[in-house]
Amino acid sequence: MIVLALFYFITGICIGSFSNVLIYRLPKDESINFPASNCQSCHTALKWYHNIPIFSWLFLGGKCAFCKDKISIQYPLVELAGGILMLIVFYKENPELDYVALFKTLMVGILFIVLLALSMIDFRYKGAPDLLLNTGVILSLLYSFSLDGIKNALIFATIFWILRFILSKIKKQEAMGLADIYIFGIIGAVLDLKLGFMAIFLGAILTLPAYAIIRKKDYELPFIPFLSAGLFIIYIFNTYALEILGWLYG
Numbered sequence: 001m002i003v004l005a006l007f008y009f010i011t012g013i014c015i016g017s018f019s020n021v022l023i024y025r026l027p028k029d030e031s032i033n034f035p036a037s038n039c040q041s042c043h044t045a046l047k048w049y050h051n052i053p054i055f056s057w058l059f060l061g062g063k064c065a066f067c068k069d070k071i072s073i074q075y076p077l078v079e080l081a082g083g084i085l086m087l088i089v090f091y092k093e094n095p096e097l098d099y100v101a102l103f104k105t106l107m108v109g110i111l112f113i114v115l116l117a118l119s120m121i122d123f124r125y126k127g128a129p130d131l132l133l134n135t136g137v138i139l140s141l142l143y144s145f146s147l148d149g150i151k152n153a154l155i156f157a158t159i160f161w162i163l164r165f166i167l168s169k170i171k172k173q174e175a176m177g178l179a180d181i182y183i184f185g186i187i188g189a190v191l192d193l194k195l196g197f198m199a200i201f202l203g204a205i206l207t208l209p210a211y212a213i214i215r216k217k218d219y220e221l222p223f224i225p226f227l228s229a230g231l232f233i234i235y236i237f238n239t240y241a242l243e244i245l246g247w248l249y250g
């Protein structure tokens, strides 16, 4: 089991490392496989040993090997977060040694790393690349591995698409990003409808302290990070969430 956990942890770190590339390149419409990894400031191509997740940043002391310019701590942090997310998902799913369970665990682990990347891009650029949104939807459907998953994703996407349409008409400006609709679909596929509504509700509540801190009236908060956080929390604590629901409905 420890060996398996380690495998998921390292896979998570590697996917985190790849998502660093996506976070930097996708919003700028740069190719994700060309040019090869290079320093952001002197653009010297990196050697393979400069590219080892977490360790390279540590042994280079957070500086480029060539121009000594600082390398953002975001790189090792996202890599580590990828590993940790995958490890949490592994213990949550606690997969038996059968292919379907192992596959589903991998899919939902990668999904949360994709949502992390989407959240960071949404925070910085107020938008989300289609490639990552579509990847997220596919991963959520592969995780649900059932027709119910597809059905729930469609129901949520449709409900919130209509809501967005109505709100946009009332406010006479675009309400909610189109990207958010994808996230609603993902939530439907991963958690079914009841828990899905709870995750969305929780995500909306989480924006309140953020609004209180920002205190700017016309600032539009990115919604993807909060929806993703709501999804993650309800996914991890699904048994407690179901207990609360049972208690609410008697």
Ligand SMILES: [Zn+2]
Binding pocket: 039, 040, 041, 042, 043, 044, 064, 065, 066, 067, 068, 069
């Ligand atoms: Zn450099």
